[in-house]
Amino acid sequence: MEHHSRTEILEILDEYIHRKQDMEVMAKYLTDRPNSLEELAYECDVSLSTVKRIINRNSFIYKYIP
Numbered sequence: 001m002e003h004h005s006r007t008e009i010l011e012i013l014d015e016y017i018h019r020k021q022d023m024e025v026m027a028k029y030l031t032d033r034p035n036s037l038e039e040l041a042y043e044c045d046v047s048l049s050t051v052k053r054i055i056n057r058n059s060f061i062y063k064y065i066p
Contacts, residue, residue: 004065006031012064021046025054026061 004012009030017023025044029051034040041051 009065013061016061016064017058021050022054022058025051026058029055030061030065 010027013023013026013030017026021044025040025046028034028043029040032043034043037051037055038048041048044051046054
């Protein structure tokens with residue numbers, strides 16, 4: 001698996017994700033790699049169900065980050 005830098009990941013997210021909240025959650029999820037989704041929800045000040053929805057809604061991004 002190829003390792004992508006934080007900058008590369010953020011550039012890909014910026015190109016394909018246009019909702020501000022989705023961008024924030026996905027950026028933290030993919031670059032900071034929190035220990036749990038609960039921690040991610042806390043850091044982004046959203047509910048756990050919102051985090052799960054955002055990750056599912058933006059799962060297409062993985063085809064651009066091999």
